[in-house]
Amino acid sequence: MNAARPERPSGWVLGHVAGAPVVLAPSWLLAAVVLTVLFAPNVSAWTGQTGTVTYVVALAFVVLLFASVLVHELAHGLVARARGQQPHAFVLTLWGGHTTFGGAAPTPATTALVAIVGPLANIVLAVLFLVAGRAVGGDVLLGMLLLSGAVANGFVAAFNLVPGLPLDGGRVLEAGVWAATGDRHRGTVVAGWAGRLVAVGVVLVALGTPLLEGRTPDLVTVAWAALVGAFLWSGASGAIRGARTGRAVDALTVQRVGSPATAVGARASLAEARAAAAAAGVADVVVVAPDGRPAAYVDPAAAASVPPALAGTTAVGAVSAPLPVGTTVDGALVGQALLHALSAASAHGPVLAATVEGRVVALVRAKDVVAALRG
Known part of the structure; x- marks a missing residue:
């Protein structure tokens, strides 16, 4: 996901790419711990092992996943810079990552192109992981990790292409409405409301799917869906407020x-x-x-x-x-x-x-x- 926010985020600077720092936010540590704990049972089921080794392997998968997220964000920033929009920071956070810029994209085409390359980078990674995993073999631990990386990247790409802010698909929708109407702010409002619908939909799917199948909803799944939905709702609502403020700024005399x-x-x-x-x-x-x-x-x-x-x-x-x-x-x-x-x-x-x-x-x-x- 990408945003136009000039504030320099807090965290540990891992390096610089395209003139912008790569920042590891403190919240990433919480995400790493939680995802490692959640993924460890899968590792145990694959390998038949228990104990420390399962958590080491699970942590390796989490690091691999966040490396894929970083590639996603770098794709945003590098294409943006090539289109004249300087990235301000690449940030890895609790929710994955985002790229901040010093200003908004100048055209609908730039908005759409910068947004779409992130998921495209994950699709490329998914294919590479899939090929490598099959070459190694799915019955080998390394192969299992590579195939899991393929699945994870495929999911990240598909989810980010959902047409609603603050997801990349929402940026593409925003750019489409902007190009059709000539009104950037209308595009943001439309994509923001679409993002709110997506936020509600995530929770409804988590609750409704097991109920339709005659099962009791899993509490952990529902809790994660609620957190993701709240994050999406907050981002979409912030975009809508920003569009309204932007319209007021444009009309300022x-x-x-x-x-x-x-x-x-x-x-x-x-x-x-x-x-x-x-x-x-x-x-x-x-x-x-x-x-x-x-x-x-x-x-x-x-x-x-x-x-x-x-x-x-x-x-x-x-x-x-x-x-x-x-x-x-x-x-x-x-x-x-x-x-x-x-x-x-x-x-x-x-x-x-x-x-x-x-x-x-x-x-x-x-x-x-x-x-x-x-x-």
């Missing part, structure tokens, strides 16, 4: 999140500021320094406390809150570029002045931007 404002000089009185606001038909007033830089804004509560009779003799600076250096953004920016600018400027203060060609056009409050992104 100063006009949507800002309050129209006008500007007055630092020596203006409150009465002059009120007159300027009334003439411009706006509620907010920005005070500019002699060099033209937005230096403060009139605080509505402080201004309201001044009696009308004193407005003409009250300096506008007396009822203003400062705008620190760096709290100015380009009001002509839109979408992701505007969000980056707002994010950088908000580090200096929660209220920002938006200007277009040096002219103050709006005041933007960080809380209004957050509200807009939350829909």
